Amino acid sequence: MKYSSSKENYIKAIFHLQRSSENVSTNALANALQTKPASVTDMLKKLKEQKILQYERYKGVRLTAEGKKIALLIIRKHRLWEYFLVEKLQFGWEEVHEIAEELEHISSKKLIDRLDDFLGNPRKDPHGDPIPDANGKMPVLQQISLDAIELNKPMEITGIGNQTPELMELLQRTNIKIGSKLEVKKKFSFDNSLEIKMRNAAPFIISQFLAKNLLVNDEE
């Protein structure tokens, strides 16, 4: 089966939004897809027909096993193309997302599997996100503490070490949470504190102690 780019975008958006176990709401989807809630409702009915998701009026939506499989293939394509653009065509990692949004809808499975081999079967895309394999399995990346990573490499917060209320209070204040994308810009040798840059926010400094309690994905 083949799906329109529009349908693929819905499937992908639902996949990303349904992490938190609850059903995905019509409004959340409309927002993620930059469209109107009424349009979302229309499309959900069609995707339900195709058994790609479970949907009940007013109850939100959730992908079926089939839907997840499709989502993972699209994500695989997106991330492999991003890797190609950065590693082979010298693009900066900030500029590849938009192009990959188009490339992810190219249908050939053979193409993407060949591309995967050509690239040496990378596990992570340039943003640090894991790349699903040809069977749709998403590798679980090793977590290491933010304290130990290289400068200027984009990373995603994937875990919090010592989940005390005190730590949570500080995280709240700094607005760091699971899924936050950030880079370490500098290490200050005076107290080993780190300068952090999160997307759409001014850089700020965190202590080494906090950094040790923030886990990011890494590997190799």
Added chain:
Amino acid sequence: MKYSSSKENYIKAIFHLQRSSENVSTNALANALQTKPASVTDMLKKLKEQKILQYERYKGVRLTAEGKKIALLIIRKHRLWEYFLVEKLQFGWEEVHEIAEELEHISSKKLIDRLDDFLGNPRKDPHGDPIPDANGKMPVLQQISLDAIELNKPMEITGIGNQTPELMELLQRTNIKIGSKLEVKKKFSFDNSLEIKMRNAAPFIISQFLAKNLLVNDEE
């Protein structure tokens, strides 16, 4: 400006059909695009609005300078992607056309220029067709006689040597014409005749004398 994949396909088809100086007919386009003449008429009106082509009812159509520029960019993309698929991803040259039909609609100009550099600025695609450069200039490939080429390399007939009626008569019979795609499968040392395979046709044999009068593009 950006055009839908459908519009791009019309532009490309017109470009390929208008070689022979006459206007391109609605029927020829419908046939090339596997659609109905009525649909073609609809689309031609829209493309005329956008100054991409000159069109008068019942008189056929011809690209404007702007239209040709767009066509050459699409052809550039198509052929560079084909080259990539064959040279980097180990596809056979017969299987890349379909995939390139999708890839040619990816919009990023920067992407295609980077890809061009990555591939080493090739002049010909895997089928032997010339690749337009970043300015839309199509290189004129050197013509050499069919007698002199390697076995099993796809070539296109780009010229006829000695245009006598006698030669033309023979070409008519063998169905070889400018634009024909073919491969030389074998050379027979007995009389230096060649076994030729054209797409969608049974292989046949031509004399060395005929082969010397058929020009194909080559280079490198």
Added chain:
DNA sequence: TAAAAAATTTAGATTTACCTAAATTTATTT
């Protein structure tokens, strides 16, 4: 818990790119 607010759905349109069938224009034959 009833009223107000927010979220969601339905109803009815719009645009793009198609289609079929009928009408019109151009080309070809007798």
Added chain:
DNA sequence: AAATAAATTTAGGTAAATCTAAATTTTTTA
């Protein structure tokens, strides 16, 4: 040149993916 055939266009529709405005359902709040 009139008649026939072929090519092309027009008229009227359809499906996909949107939209706005109005109606409905759910959630929140006073």
